[in-house]
Amino acid sequence: MLFQVGGQGTRPTFFEMAAAQQLPASLRAALTYSIGVLALRRPLLHKVLDYEDEFFALLMLVLETHSLRITDASFSESLYGLRRRAVKIKAKNLSSGEAIELSGLQKHQRVLSVAFLVVLPYFKSKLHSIYNKERDARLQSSLWGDDAIFENFDSHRGEDPLVSRGTADEQATVRVRLAKRIQKIIFACYPWIHATSEGLSFTYQLLYLLDATGFYSLGLHALGIHVCRATGQELMDTSSRISKIRSHERERLRGPPWLKKLQGALLSCTYTMLDYAQTGLIAAVFFFKMMEWWYQSAEERMSAPTVYPPPPPPPPPKVAKEGIQLPPDRTMCPLCSQKRANPSVVTVSGFVYCYACIFKYVSQYNRCPVTLTPATVDQIRRLFHDV
Numbered sequence: 287m288l289f290q291v292g293g294q295g296t297r298p299t300f301f302e303m304a305a306a307q308q309l310p311a312s313l314r315a316a317l318t319y320s321i322g323v324l325a326l327r328r329p330l331l332h333k334v335l336d337y338e339d340e341f342f343a344l345l346m347l348v349l350e351t352h353s354l355r356i357t358d359a360s361f362s363e364s365l366y367g368l369r370r371r372a373v374k375i376k377a378k379n380l381s382s383g384e385a386i387e388l389s390g391l392q393k394h395q396r397v398l399s400v401a402f403l404v405v406l407p408y409f410k411s412k413l414h415s416i417y418n419k420e421r422d423a424r425l426q427s428s429l430w431g432d433d434a435i436f437e438n439f440d441s442h443r444g445e446d447p448l449v450s451r452g453t454a455d456e457q458a459t460v461r462v463r464l465a466k467r468i469q470k471i472i473f474a475c476y477p478w479i480h481a482t483s484e485g486l487s488f489t490y491q492l493l494y495l496l497d498a499t500g501f502y503s504l505g506l507h508a509l510g511i512h513v514c515r516a517t518g519q520e521l522m523d524t525s526s527r528i529s530k531i532r533s534h535e536r537e538r539l540r541g542p543p544w545l546k547k548l549q550g551a552l553l554s555c556t557y558t559m560l561d562y563a564q565t566g567l568i569a570a571v572f573f574f575k576m577m578e579w580w581y582q583s584a585e586e587r588m589s590a591p592t593v594y595p596p597p598p599p600p601p602p603p604k605v606a607k608e609g610i611q612l613p614p615d616r617t618m619c620p621l622c623s624q625k626r627a628n629p630s631v632v633t634v635s636g637f638v639y640c641y642a643c644i645f646k647y648v649s650q651y652n653r654c655p656v657t658l659t660p661a662t663v664d665q666i667r668r669l670f671h672d673v
Contacts, residue, residue, distance in 0.1 A: 296514045300495045302366050303502045303513065309362035310407075314342050339415070343408040350403050354396045356531065359516075360403055369516045370399065373500070395509055402505040410483075413476050420473040603635045606658040612637075619643055620656055629669045634659045638669060 318338060325331035334341050349361040357364045358371070370391055391399070486504050493499040501507035535553065539546045605612060610620045619626045621643035628641035635654040639647075644666060647655050654661050 296517070297500070298366075298368055298513055298515055300491070302368065303494070304491070306360070306362040306366050306368060307503075309365065310346065317342065317345075339408060339411045343404055347400065347404045350400050354391070354399055358391045358396075359513075360399065363513060367516050368513050370395075370511050371514050373510045373512050391511070395511065398509055399511070402509070406505075413472055413479070416469055416472050417476040420469045424473075603637070603657045603659070605656055609658050610655045612656060621647060631667050631669055632659075632661050633665045633667055634661045641666070641668065 318335070321331055321334055325335060346361070353359060353361045353364050354370075357369065359369045363370065372391055372395060490499065490501060490503050490507070494502045499507075500512050502513060506513065536550060539549050541549070612620055613623060617625055619640040620637065621639055624640070626638060626640050629638045630641040630644055631638045632644060632648070632654045635657045637654065637656050639655075644655075645663060648661055648663050648666065652660060652662060
């Protein structure tokens with residue numbers, strides 16, 4: 287396990303393999319998000335979102351095929367400088383045991399690698415989608431009942447339920463019934479298939495982390511492939527091999543000169559797109575993730591409640607010239623010039639008096655004795671802490 291963390295030798299660390307495995311899912315989420323944002327201005331892009339699985343599978347098919355052809359690695363593995371090597375076990379004498387020899391991928395291993403990298407995830411995604419739809423349909427059926435609500439709704443619209451049911455039975459073809467039966471089978475089997483797949487994946491990853499096996503996943507074990515770090519010589523050989531393959535493809539062009547130039551230009555554009563596909567897609571992921579963070583932060587700032595500063599206190603009430611003057615001691619009542627008993631405040635002015643004194647004065651004059659502001663006995667409030 288220390289070897290896995292250290293990252294020395296040709297064996298990739300567990301973290302490198304995990305990052306390479308999770309990159310396609312992150313790339314798909316970023317592309318789906320970016321297309322969804324662009325679809326707000328270009329409704330035509332909604333069709334791409336309707337066929338999201340097919341669109342992403344086609345994109346990964348092109349990228350994985352090209353990457354395995356020129357680098358012997360998947361799209362994400364080549365980004366981390368990894369290479370796939372076929373495992374050949376040679377038996378030696380009993381004392382030395384068995385030796386493992388690594389070589390380049392054969393053609394059938396590249397084809398099967400594409401199947402494990404593209405085809406199987408596509409079918410898994412479709413099965414997951416069918417399972418979710420069937421689960422939602424059963425949940426809705428358990429909440430609303432089996433067609434009871436919809437029949438009542440149709441009858442309220444003036445349609446005869448018997449006629450509607452007869453029309454629905456006529457339209458229920460064998461194909462629809464077969465599709466429903468397949469959905470039920472998938473709904474029953476998919477949880478077990480998913481649990482088994484995740485369990486095997488976890489087991490292989492744990493064994494790889496503990497250095498108990500050289501295969502990171504069941505697919506690599508079934509194909510007999512180890513993933514190794516690419517050496518400097520392998521990187522140089524890869525670049526020279528790419529140049530040879532492309533020059534050979536240009537030599538195979540046939541036709542008049544103008545057609546050869548057109549085909550050569552198309553090949554050059556294709557090579558440029560494939561060469562910069564990794565950089566472009568990773569840059570797109572980073573860009574749209576940054577935009578998502580930016581707009582999410584802006585929305586949070588806009589939706590956050592605005593905190594205003596507390597308003598300044600009102601100015602102190604002015605003492606009227608004809609009013610009673612305030613005593614120098616704040617604990618004294620302005621009316622009786624004694625220490626306040628049962629202190630009470632007149633809310634219109636804020637001055638404090640004895641309750642008996644202020645109640646009698648306000649009842650008689652209907653005003654505050656200090657400010658001469660009009661007041662009633664209902665505006666007298668008792669204070670429970672003399673200040």
